[in-house]
Amino acid sequence: MPTLLLETRVMAPIDRCFALSLSIDAHTGSMEASGERAVAGVTSGEIGPGETVTWRARHFGLPFRLTSVISEYERPTRFVDEQVRGPFARWWHEHRFVPDGDATVMIDRIEFAAPLGVLGRLVERMVLTSYMERLILQRNRWLKRALEGEHG
Numbered sequence: 107m108p109t110l111l112l113e114t115r116v117m118a119p120i121d122r123c124f125a126l127s128l129s130i131d132a133h134t135g136s137m138e139a140s141g142e143r144a145v146a147g148v149t150s151g152e153i154g155p156g157e158t159v160t161w162r163a164r165h166f167g168l169p170f171r172l173t174s175v176i177s178e179y180e181r182p183t184r185f186v187d188e189q190v191r192g193p194f195a196r197w198w199h200e201h202r203f204v205p206d207g208d209a210t211v212m213i214d215r216i217e218f219a220a221p222l223g224v225l226g227r228l229v230e231r232m233v234l235t236s237y238m239e240r241l242i243l244q245r246n247r248w249l250k251r252a253l254e255g256e257h258g
Contacts, residue, residue, distance in 0.1 A: 107196065108235045110216040114246040118253035120203050123210040124182040126249055127201050128152045130159060136248035140165055155179035158190065195219040195226065214242055
């Protein structure tokens with residue numbers, strides 16, 4: 107099962123990094139290219155512990171629908187979102203926030219698995235891992251620009 111580990115240093119306070127990372131509107135803005143939008147559950151504002159959101163998006167030219175829940179929540183240092191319904195056999199995304207002087211280091215750890223057994227593992231290696239890494243990096247660049255624009 108692929109695991110991604112990404113770090114992004116942001117010149118902004120931990121509370122603001124945490125809050126913007128939970129913002130449905132920020133997520134929609136950062137994923138504009140794939141047309142991702144919230145269609146059920148929490149559809150705007152900040153999502154909280156135990157709450158769900160259902161996303162509709164287009165990836166690889168195909169429509170996708172994924173429902174995730176905030177399954178763990180420790181404000182302002184950590185939360186986890188994980189798929190409860192959707193295209194993955196497993197999707198688990200831990201967001202950690204570590205103060206670093208005047209900055210915050212945002213750490214994303216993502217564990218995911220494609221469905222379809224051996225075929226899914228082949229797709230993970232050939233396409234999905236690099237695609238998912240690009241999406242998370244794109245999201246983090248968007249968050250960094252938004253946070254540093256407000257505070258930097």
